[in-house]
Amino acid sequence: MAKLRAVRGTQDLLPEAWARHCHVEETARRITGLFNYRSVATPVFEFTEVFARTLGETSDVVTKEMYTFADKGGDSLTLRPENTAGVARAFISGNLQQQLPLKYFYSGPMFRHERPQKGRLRQFHQIGIEVLGVAGPAADIEVIQAGAHVLDALGVRDLTRLELNTLGDPDSRTAYREALVAYYARRESELSEEGRSRLQRNPLRLLDSKDERDKAVSADAPGYDDYLNGQSTDFFAEVCEGLDALGIAYVRNPRLVRGLDYYGHTAFEFTTDALGAQGAVIAGGRYDGLVATMGGPPTPGIGWAGGIERLAMLTTDYPEASPVVSLVPVGPAAEKQALPLADSLRRAGIAVDLGLSGNLKRRMQQANRIGARAAVLLGEDELAKAVATVRDMESGEQREVPIDRLAAALAP
RNA sequence: GUGCCCAUAGCUCAGUUGGUUAGAGCGCCUGGUUGUGGUCCAGGAGGUCGCCGGUUCAAAUCCGGUUGGGCACCCCA
Numbered sequence: 199m200a201k202l203r204a205v206r207g208t209q210d211l212l213p214e215a216w217a218r219h220c221h222v223e224e225t226a227r228r229i230t231g232l233f234n235y236r237s238v239a240t241p242v243f244e245f246t247e248v249f250a251r252t253l254g255e256t257s258d259v260v261t262k263e264m265y266t267f268a269d270k271g272g273d274s275l276t277l278r279p280e281n282t283a284g285v286a287r288a289f290i291s292g293n294l295q296q297q298l299p300l301k302y303f304y305s306g307p308m309f310r311h312e313r314p315q316k317g318r319l320r321q322f323h324q325i326g327i328e329v330l331g332v333a334g335p336a337a338d339i340e341v342i343q344a345g346a347h348v349l350d351a352l353g354v355r356d357l358t359r360l361e362l363n364t365l366g367d368p369d370s371r372t373a374y375r376e377a378l379v380a381y382y383a384r385r386e387s388e389l390s391e392e393g394r395s396r397l398q399r400n401p402l403r404l405l406d407s408k409d410e411r412d413k414a415v416s417a418d419a420p421g422y423d424d425y426l427n428g429q430s431t432d433f434f435a436e437v438c439e440g441l442d443a444l445g446i447a448y449v450r451n452p453r454l455v456r457g458l459d460y461y462g463h464t465a466f467e468f469t470t471d472a473l474g475a476q477g478a479v480i481a482g483g484r485y486d487g488l489v490a491t492m493g494g495p496p497t498p499g500i501g502w503a504g505g506i507e508r509l510a511m512l513t514t515d516y517p518e519a520s521p522v523v524s525l526v527p528v529g530p531a532a533e534k535q536a537l538p539l540a541d542s543l544r545r546a547g548i549a550v551d552l553g554l555s556g557n558l559k560r561r562m563q564q565a566n567r568i569g570a571r572a573a574v575l576l577g578e579d580e581l582a583k584a585v586a587t588v589r590d591m592e593s594g595e596q597r598e599v600p601i602d603r604l605a606a607a608l609a610p
Numbered sequence: 611g612u613g614c615c616c617a618u619a620g621c622u623c624a625g626u627u628g629g630u631u632a633g634a635g636c637g638c639c640u641g642g643u644u645g646u647g648g649u650c651c652a653g654g655a656g657g658u659c660g661c662c663g664g665u666u667c668a669a670a671u672c673c674g675g676u677u678g679g680g681c682a683c684c685c686c687a
Contacts, residue, residue, distance in 0.1 A: 408683080565647065
C-alpha cells in the first residue's frame with residue numbers, strides 16, 4: 199500500500215470533509231460576530247515558556263503533549279496546544295490594555311502529542327472566543343450564551359448538554375484544596391496508584407477519577423460549596439441567574455474541574471453522548487490570573503474553545519456547493535472562444551467549470567460527475583450562428599441561446 | 611504512555627478445520643453512440659492479502675515483531 203502517508207494523528211481534509219469543517223468555522227465566526235467578537239489570528243507556534251508557564255507545570259499538556267523543538271537560534275519553540283495563552287501573549291505584546299474590554303474570535307489548528315482516538319487528533323482545529331477585561335459575571339453569561347448560540351446555529355444543540363461549575367476565587371480554591379488534601383491524605387492507602395499521583399499533582403482531579411476505589415473515597419470528600427467564600431458564591435449565583443433568565447438550561451456538575459491551572463470561578467462544558475469518550479465539544483471558563491501570571495497587567499478573562507472536528511461529526515447538514523455550469527467547447531475554434539466566454543460568465547456571477555481536455559463525450563461525463571446543472575455546448579454549428587446549446591443536465595432538454603444573452607439565461 | 615480489537619482491489623467487504631490460477635458489489639477503463647452525460651448491454655484493467663520474520667510439504671489463514679487504524683484508560687476540544 200502507499201508508503202507515503204500522513205503523519206499519525208493528522209488527516210487530509212478533502213472537499214466533503216473540508217466543507218463541513220468550513221461550515222462549522224464560518225457559522226461560529228458569523229454567530230460570534232453577532233456578539234461583536236472580532237476575528238483574530240495568533241502564530242501557530244510560540245516560545246515554549248508561553249505555554250509551559252501558563253498551563254501549569256504539572257498539567258498533562260505541558261508534561262507530555264507538547265510539540266516542542268529548538269529553532270536555529272537555539273530558542274525552544276512549541277506548536278500551540280491551545281490558543282488562550284497565545285491570545286494573552288498577544289494582548290501583552292501589543293500593549294492592548296488601553297483598549298479593554300476586548301472580545302476576540304479565533305479559529306485554527308492546534309497540536310497535542312496524544313494517542314489518536316475518535317474525535318482526538320494530534321493536529322486538530324479549534325474555534326474559540328476570549329473576553330479580556332471584564333471582571334463581572336455578565337461576561338461569563340454572554341460567553342456561554344454565544345456558545346449555545348453557535349450550537350443552535352449548527353443544529354447540534356439538542357445533542358449536547360451544558361455542564362456548569364465554579365472553581366471559586368483563589369482564596370476559596372486554596373482553602374478547598376487544603377481541605378481536600380487533608381481528607382485524601384488521611385485515606386491515601388485506599389486510593390488507586392493514579393489517585394495518589396493526583397493527590398500530589400492536582401487534588402481537585404481526584405474528584406472526577408473513574409477508578410472505583412477513588413470514587414469510593416471521593417463519595418465522602420468535602421464539598422466545594424462549604425469552602426466557597428461569599429464573593430465566589432455570589433458570583434456563581436449571578437451567572438446561574440443570568441442563564442436562567444436567558445432560558446439556557448444547564449446541569450451543575452460539582453466534579454467538573456479544569457485541567458489547566460489558570461482557571462477560576464466559572465467552568466463549563468457543552469458535552470455530548472454521541473462521540474464516545476470525547477464528549478466535550480465546547481469547553482471553557484474564567485481565567486482571571488492568566489495575564490498577570492504571564493507578566494502583563496492584571497486582567498480578567500473568560501472564554502471557550504470548541505473542537506471543529508468534533509462539532510463537524512455532530513453536524514448532519516451543511517450547505518452543499520452551489521451547482522456549476524459546464525462549458526463544453528467542441529473543436530479548436532470553440533476552444534479559443536470558450537476561455538473569454540467562461541470569463542464573462544464568471545464576471546456575471548455564474549460559476550463555470552470549463553472542461554479542459556477530452557472530447558465531447560468525456561466532457562459531458564465530467565459535467566455529469568461534478569453535478570453541473572447545465573452544460574453549455576459550443577461547436578462549429580453554434581459559432582456560425584453566434585449561439586450556444588444549453589442542455590439542462592437534469593431533464594436533458596436542449597435549447598439554443600444567443601451568446602450575448604447567455605449570462606441572463608443561465609442566471610441561477 | 612497502558613490495555614483490548616482490527617488490517618484482503620480505488621471504496622465497502624466475502625474468503626469455511628492452513629491446500630491448486632484470492633472473489634463480490636460499487637467505482638474505474640473500452641465498445642455499443644463520427645457533436646452529447648446520467649439509465650441499459652457487452653467486454654476489460656486492477657491485489658507481492660499493511661510490512662518484516664518464523665512454523666509447515668504448503669500461510670490471506672497459525673506464531674512473534676512492527677506500522678497504521680478503532681475502542682477504552684489517561685487527558686482533553
